[in-house]
Amino acid sequence: MASTENRRITDVGTLKAFAHPLRADLYRLLYLERAATASQLAERVDEAVSLVSYHLRKLAEHGLIEAAERQSADGRERWWQPASDGVTIRDADFRDDPQKAAAHLAATRLFHEQRADRYRRYLDERPAWAPEWNTAAIDSEYLLRLTPAELTAMKGEFEALLDKYAEMGRSAAADGDTEGRENVALYTYGFPFRL
Numbered sequence: 001m002a003s004t005e006n007r008r009i010t011d012v013g014t015l016k017a018f019a020h021p022l023r024a025d026l027y028r029l030l031y032l033e034r035a036a037t038a039s040q041l042a043e044r045v046d047e048a049v050s051l052v053s054y055h056l057r058k059l060a061e062h063g064l065i066e067a068a069e070r071q072s073a074d075g076r077e078r079w080w081q082p083a084s085d086g087v088t089i090r091d092a093d094f095r096d097d098p099q100k101a102a103a104h105l106a107a108t109r110l111f112h113e114q115r116a117d118r119y120r121r122y123l124d125e126r127p128a129w130a131p132e133w134n135t136a137a138i139d140s141e142y143l144l145r146l147t148p149a150e151l152t153a154m155k156g157e158f159e160a161l162l163d164k165y166a167e168m169g170r171s172a173a174a175d176g177d178t179e180g181r182e183n184v185a186l187y188t189y190g191f192p193f194r195l
Contacts, residue, residue, distance in 0.1 A: 002066065007084035010093040012103045014062040018087065019107035022047065023055045024114060027064060027082065032183055035068040035081045056080055115187050122185075138186070151190055158188065 009015050018024060026041055042052040059065045068081035094104035126134055
């Protein structure tokens with residue numbers, strides 16, 4: 001059974017396994033679908049089922065995903081689900097060694113590129129979305145003067161707010177309330193900079 005907590009990745013092996021472009025995409029799809037087969041995921045990412053199965057097994061070897069209960073009568077299908085309610089990767093877990101820090105930096109760059117690609121795709125597809133979605137979409141920049149403690153406090157409050165809305169969406173979907181509901185990606189960055 002999947003954990004209801006976030007999985008904190010603290011070792012380089014798991015980080016490298018997760019920071020493969022296709023594996024990161026497969027994990028995101030499983031996170032959104034909650035359970036799927038390699039065939040279903042292969043269709044979504046336009047890759048061979050055998051390749052997707054290989055990458056799913058790699059994610060499972062590192063405890064990021066796990067076998068799920070069958071969702072159909074076909075006994076040949078193998079269902080997968082995330083092993084936790086998400087993953088957390090923190091700089092503090094990798095900064096004590098140059099090789100670990102380099103692996104963390106490479107993973108972070110990959111994730112940011114994937115996020116930027118997803119946002120660019122939304123921008124390209126924006127005319128196809130209803131005006132309500134385009135009005136609701138967030139694209140803002142705030143420049144603040146904070147201490148590390150203030151930024152940490154703001155992060156905690158923001159995460160609590162996101163948890164509230166994530167749970168609201170999951171509960172509504174579980175109750176069959178799917179009308180007008182779409183997947184929403186929300187990216188925020190908070191980092192120091194100097195002029």
